[in-house]
Amino acid sequence: MKPVDVVVVGAGPVGMTLACELARHGVGFRLIDRVLRPFDGSRGKTLQPRTLELMDDLGVIARILARGEWTPAIRVHQPGGETAIEHLFGGRLPTSDTPYPRPFTIAQNLTEEILRGRLTELGGRVEYGVELEGLEQTDEGVVLTLSAPTGQELQRASYVVGCDGGRSTLRGLLGVPFEGDTDETRRLYVADVRLSGLDRTSWHSFRGRGGMLNLAPLATTDLFQCQAAVPPQAPDQPTLPLLQSIINERTGCDDIRLLDMAWGTAWRLNVRLAARYRVGRAFLAGDAGHVHSPAGAQGLNTGVQDAYNLGWKIAGALRGAPTALLDSYEAERRPIAAWMLGMTSALEAQSFEMKGLPTGRDDSMLQLNLAYRGGVLAREQRAAPGYVVAGDRIPDATGLIWNGTPARLFDVLRGPRPTVLAFGDRWGEALAALRAHFPEPQLALVQVSPNGEVVDAEGHLRASLQITGAPLLVIRPDKYLGLATDRADAAEVEAYLRSLIG
Ligand SMILES: Cc1cc2nc3c(=O)[nH]c(=O)nc-3n(C[C@H](O)[C@H](O)[C@H](O)COP(=O)(O)OP(=O)(O)OC[C@H]3O[C@@H](n4cnc5c(N)ncnc54)[C@H](O)[C@@H]3O)c2cc1C
Known part of the structure; x- marks a missing residue:
């Protein structure tokens, strides 16, 4: 070949x-x-x-x-079908930066x-x-x-x-x-099932006799994902009658009827x-x-x-x-x-073990603040960095004007190449030198100023990146902040870019 x-x-x-x-x-x-x-x-x-x-x-x-669909609330039912309480899986409302x-x-x-x-x-x-x-x-x-x-x-x-x-x-x-480790005692049936007798407006969790049971509707399909702790002697492959008996036992009622199973397996803790x-x-x-x-x-x-x-x-x-x-x-x-x-x-x-329902989701679990701070590719060289420093995820920012058109930062950054964001008007020479070394589409060069390619018309970009002064930022292709500097040294920026893209 x-x-x-x-x-x-x-x-x-x-x-x-x-x-x-x-x-x-x-x-x-x-x-x-x-x-x-x-x-x-x-x-x-x-x-x-x-x-x-x-x-x-x-x-x-x-x-x-x-x-x-946005993950709906999870409704925890008491045995017998009486609703106990609904919990939301963390997160927040959309903002300019998220x-x-x-x-x-x-x-x-x-x-x-x-x-x-x-x-x-x-x-x-x-x-x-x-x-x-x-x-x-x-x-x-x-x-x-x-x-x-x-x-x-x-x-x-x-x-x-x-x-x-x-x-x-x-x-x-x-x-x-x-x-x-693998723990053979912790097994979970996971199956895609069609059923009647349960609404599709929330995930359903039954925490009664015999172990946990979750039934989560899969939006844009007619399926629910069924997750059920496997009873000790039960086989690895779930069947419809077996799942039906688990549902009857754990819900304490018989009005949820399984119609068919599109896919099913048993997972063990590994x-x-x-x-x-x-x-x-x-x-x-x-x-x-x-x-x-x-x-x-x-x-x-x-x-x-x-x-x-x-x-x-x-x-x-x-x-x-x-x-x-x-x-x-x-x-x-x-x-x-x-x-x-x-x-x-x-x-x-x-x-x-059904010790409460862990529905809280912080920014680490949402994977928004998992970062590479202090790593080999993170160069933080500003005298007064803000909250977002080299190695961090680049947040979004709305309210930009990009070459005359309304845009948000993710529009400007979209694509597989790194982006240089140069704040203010003092970077002209450095940008020209970089343009000569890295022609499009290898690198996107963006001046953020009233005269630049991007105008931060509503101030969201400066706010979301906590920009003070007029730094130059190199944003990696995977949208993490790589280099952040106040020094107008094109050679230094070029060397950094070479270490990323050759
Ligand atoms: C019950 C269950 C629920 C889950 N829930 C979640 C969840 O809510 N959120 C979440 O993020 N993750 C969840 N996961 C995990 C998620 O499904 C996996 O993390 C994901 O599938 C991993 O993707 P992957 O591409 O690494 O591997 P896989 O999806 O396993 O794909 C690997 C592929 O490699 C192929 N392959 C294997 N060996 C070879 C070979 N020698 N040559 C060629 N091809 C080969 C296989 O055929 C397969 O197609 C869940 C997993 C399970 C089992």
Whole structure:
């Protein structure tokens, strides 16, 4: 086979996000998956606000919002059907700096369908029925053994990324330990069911005899996702009669009738973190790097953010950026996964043991304030930085005029390249020098001033970034603040940009 830049193994949400990113950067790739057709179940049904921002950048936010709903209240029922209380899953109202402020519910298969559609628009596709079986690595690249419907093939590539799920083949081939525990006593049925006798205006939680039971309507479908603690001796595969008896027992009434089951599985508590995310030219992302409880709805979200972090770095390395850029992937993403494992385990225990209902969602759980402060790519050089410092997520800001048209900051930043935001009129020479070194579309150069490309007409941009004075900011392709400086030193900014995009 002709060598390619990257082989992405696994076309779940993480592999497809990565493939979209690589396509946007013009990187050549193959995206393979051993299954013959896409997965068809609701599994990871909650998108966190930071993931919605990623989907906005990728150009699919309208499609996502059209296929799901803002996560409704969860109604906790007393045994017998009497309503106890409704809780909201945290979050807040939209503001200028946070357009998507609350968790959003959409079945994972619909999210995947939307990503697949975007990938097609970007010129990519999934090769189904192609499985990774072997790996050899040299300093120059990798040679992969793939089994395809046409037989075995060898594929050379500069890099390989394992987005191949919790049982990752690539992780095994690399010999990377998957450290942590599996608790066989904590099992949960998860099934997509059609039923009668329950309204679709809220999630329903029954916390009576026999363990927890949640029934969550999946908007834009006629399905509910059923989650039920598995009784001790029950089999791993749920059946309709078994789920019906669990529902009758735990609701204490018989007016909810199951009509059919579109998909069902049993999940067991498995909390593990890969000891490394990178071995030479091979990387792990998504569930291949971290698995944990679904409580708190972090898994898919953390995985797609891994892909968002890694895609532009691989593109930069292929253009000649220093290897420290690739090292920063594990340095930035693994600590976040380690934190997430602890946080979701605590929620899991609370929810499984029915010690209250953990519905509070702070900005970490919404993934809005997970940041890379103090990391290798974070250069904070201002004398008086505000609340948002190098390494932080870039918030949105409304009320801008961008080349004469009303816009918000996310419109200005949208796309796979870094953006230089230069506040005030003193950066003319530096911007001209940068323009000569990095022509469009490698870099977006934006002067924010009454005479610039962007006018902060209502002051929201300065307020949301807490800008004082007239700094220059370099915003990374994944929309984190990279460099923040007061010094009008184009050479320094150029060197920083070279370290990002080669
Ligand atoms: C019951 C349940 C509820 C969940 N709820 C949530 C939630 O609310 N929010 C949330 O964020 N997450 C949730 N998750 C987690 C979420 O589903 C996963 O985190 C997500 O699917 C991980 O995506 P991924 O792309 O890393 O892996 P996967 O979706 O597992 O995709 C991996 C792909 O790799 C392919 N593959 C494997 N091996 C090979 C090979 N050797 N060669 C080629 N292809 C291969 C597989 O066929 C598969 O398609 C839930 C999970 C479960 C089970």
